[in-house]
Amino acid sequence: MVIPTFFVTGDDDEIVPYKQTIKLHDLATSTRFKELYVVKGGDHNGSFLKEPKVYLSKMEAFIRKCILEFEPMGQDDWLKGATGEHIEETEELLEMQQEHQESKVKISKVDLPAGTIAKMKE
Numbered sequence: 485m486v487i488p489t490f491f492v493t494g495d496d497d498e499i500v501p502y503k504q505t506i507k508l509h510d511l512a513t514s515t516r517f518k519e520l521y522v523v524k525g526g527d528h529n530g531s532f533l534k535e536p537k538v539y540l541s542k543m544e545a546f547i548r549k550c551i552l553e554f555e556p557m558g559q560d561d562w563l564k565g566a567t568g569e570h571i572e573e574t575e576e577l578l579e580m581q582q583e584h585q586e587s588k589v590k591i592s593k594v595d596l597p598a599g600t601i602a603k604m605k606e
Contacts, residue, residue, distance in 0.1 A: 488517035488550040494526020519546045
């Protein structure tokens, strides 16, 4: 992932375990702009309602930072990311989806840096 990414999770998320979101955040090494916000007591769909002012404040601060510090890249740079490779790990993502169907999270075709899926499985 090269695009700015704002990760939000509730520590009581019943659909996507918050530790998985933390792991995704840690693996997003090719993006210059990333932020992780864990909502205490937040579940998957209700985290915003736990502390809406804090939620919006953090999101606004992240967007402002991205805008103020943005440096244009060529389209190829956005697609390749930090590894310099344009990798498709679709099969592995679909296998993960099948393994975790009970989570109700749908995974579609995504381009990730090489080795990302293996690191997530650790």
